[in-house]
Amino acid sequence: xxxxxxxxxxxxxxxxxxxxxxxxxxxxxxxxxxxxxxxxxxxxxxxxxxxxxxxxxxxxxxxxxxxxxxxxxxxxxxxxxxxxxxxxxxxxxxxxxxxxxxxxxxxxxxxxxxxxxxxxxxxxxxxxxxxxxxxxxxxxxxxxxxxxxxxxxxxxxxxxxxxxxxxxxxxxxxxxxxxxxxxxxxxxxxxxxxxxxxxxxxxxxxxxxxxxxxxxxxxxxxxxxxxxxxxxxxxxxxxxxxxxxxxxxxxxxxxxxxxxxxxxxxxxxxxxxxxxxxxxxxxxxxxxxxxxxxxxxxxxxxxxxxxxxxxxxxxxxxxxxxxxxxxx
Numbered sequence: 001x002x003x004x005x006x007x008x009x010x011x012x013x014x015x016x017x018x019x020x021x022x023x024x025x026x027x028x029x030x031x032x033x034x035x036x037x038x039x040x041x042x043x044x045x046x047x048x049x050x051x052x053x054x055x056x057x058x059x060x061x062x063x064x065x066x067x068x069x070x071x072x073x074x075x076x077x078x079x080x081x082x083x084x085x086x087x088x089x090x091x092x093x094x095x096x097x098x099x100x101x102x103x104x105x106x107x108x109x110x111x112x113x114x115x116x117x118x119x120x121x122x123x124x125x126x127x128x129x130x131x132x133x134x135x136x137x138x139x140x141x142x143x144x145x146x147x148x149x150x151x152x153x154x155x156x157x158x159x160x161x162x163x164x165x166x167x168x169x170x171x172x173x174x175x176x177x178x179x180x181x182x183x184x185x186x187x188x189x190x191x192x193x194x195x196x197x198x199x200x201x202x203x204x205x206x207x208x209x210x211x212x213x214x215x216x217x218x219x220x221x222x223x224x225x226x227x228x229x230x231x232x233x234x235x236x237x238x239x240x241x242x243x244x245x246x247x248x249x250x251x252x253x254x255x256x257x258x259x260x261x262x263x264x265x266x267x268x269x270x271x272x273x274x275x276x277x278x279x280x281x282x283x284x285x286x287x288x289x290x291x292x293x294x295x296x297x298x299x300x301x302x303x304x305x306x307x308x309x310x311x312x313x314x315x316x317x318x319x320x321x322x323x324x325x326x327x328x
Contacts, residue, residue, distance in 0.1 A: 027055075027063035029255060031247075034072040034081075035091040036195045041219040042270050042277050043091050043239065044068050046146050050089075050241070050266035057258045064089070064262075074194035076175050083139050085244045091146060091266075094238040095176040102314040103134045105178045106323055107238040109311065110185075110304035111297070116149060118327040119236050120271055127322055132240070141248040143263035146239035146270040148213040149278045153230040154222055154290075155209035156202055160230035161295050163187055163303045169208040172198055178311060182235065183211065185304045195220075202226050213237050215274070218281030223288045231282065231294045234304065241266060 033050060037043040044066075051064040072078050072087060075096040081087035083100070098104035106112070113119040122128060123145045132142030153160055158169055167187040173179035175192040183190040191207050195216075201207045202225040210222060214231070217223065241263040248256060286292050312320055 027058075028061045029058075029251070030063045030065065031088040032065050032067060032072075033089040033091070034067040034070075034078045034087055036070040036075055036078075037068060037216065038219055039066070039068045041068075042148065042215055042274050043146070045273060046239075046266040046270040047091065049269035050262045053265040054258055054262035057261060058255070062255065062258060062262075070194075070196045074196060076194070079140075079242065082242050082244050085246060087244070088247055089143070089241065089243045091239055091241050093148065093174060094145075094240055095174050095179055097135070097240050097242065098176055098178065100138050100140075101134050102311075103131055103316070103319070104240070105176075105311050106131065106315045106319055108176070108178050108235050109308055109315075109320070110182050110234045111301045112308070112320070112323060113236045114327045116147070116236065116275060119238065120145075120147065122323055122326045123238055124267075125326070127319075127326060131319075135242065136245055139245050141243045141245045143241040143243055143260060144267045146241060146267040147274040148215065148237040148239055148270075149274040150233040151211060151213045151235045151237050152232045153209050153211050154217050154226045154285075155228040155230065156205065156207075156226040157228070158208060159228050159291065159293055160232070161293060162299055170206075172201065172207050172210040172212075174212075178307065179211065179235075181310060182304055182307050185307055186300065187303075198222065199225060214278040214281040214285075218284045223285040223290045227289060228291045229282065229285055229293065231292065232300055233297070234300055239267075239270065 033047055035043045035047055047066045051066055054062040054064050075092045076099060078087055078090040079092050079096055082090045094104045094107040128145055135142040158165060160166060163186045169188050170191050171183055171188045172193045173183055173190045180190040198210050199220055199222060202222060282292060
């Protein structure tokens with residue numbers, strides 16, 4: 001009887017110890033983060049840095065589960081999910097975020113940035129912080145900036161050497177009024193379309209081309225279905241890590257600080273690799289039979305000047321002026 005009691009006590013002690021170990025091994029906070037590109041792409045690398053940094057700074061208490069490749073929907077869908085609270089965190093292009101907060105269009109104005117270093121310096125400073133803060137009125141916490149870098153046009157059957165070559169061409173743009181207006185100013189016929197639909201649309205020739213960053217073209221293997229690339233660098237594409245505001249506010253101050261630091265690490269990871277990734281993508285496309293064209297910037301810049309004027313009423317003429325002056 002005594003041996004039986006000892007056995008039961010030992011078993012109970014072992015069970016309690018195992019349960020305690022399990023409790024310690026499980027993260028206290030689990031969050032989901034979605035984006036539309038592959039895990040190997042710049043956004044995927046940023047997402048991994050986000051998750052790794054959060055886990056390290058929290059000693060394993062915060063776990064961020066990554067959902068790449070548009071598993072949770074297109075960018076606009078995920079932005080809506082974050083706003084509703086059905087998704088914790090998303091990485092979106094700044095132009096997509098502008099669909100709910102027009103101030104973000106300032107980052108996407110054609111030819112507003114002197115170069116990529118100037119863009120990052122402004123976005124990571126007081127101006128960028130102020131723009132992120134405008135999202136709180138929409139129920140979203142703007143965590144940090146990231147980078148997709150410059151953009152161009154990948155065409156199926158048309159070489160673009162000057163704006164007149166784009167007249168009437170159906171070109172996919174993101175679901176954002178600034179991109180629509182920019183393409184119209186160049187003479188093109190904009191077709192707003194979610195990213196997961198682009199490959200098939202090019203393949204079936206329901207569109208004549210796509211406007212996006214070069215790394216995105218390479219990552220999605222669009223060079224298989226379109227063979228002429230115009231390296232126009234007309235828009236510098238920033239990205240934004242966003243989180244549901246109520247979810248963020250529900251966290252302890254220590255957890256909030258960790259999430260902010262992790263998001264900044266993600267943005268820095270994207271910035272550090274974006275330029276090389278885009279140049280590598282251009283080289284990859286050339287290797288796969290894509291004709292690379294580097295048009296003169298001047299006629300494109302002149303054609304898009306009116307876009308700044310049009311959006312100054314939504315973005316704010318003072319903000320546009322601040323961004324320009326901050327680069328001098």
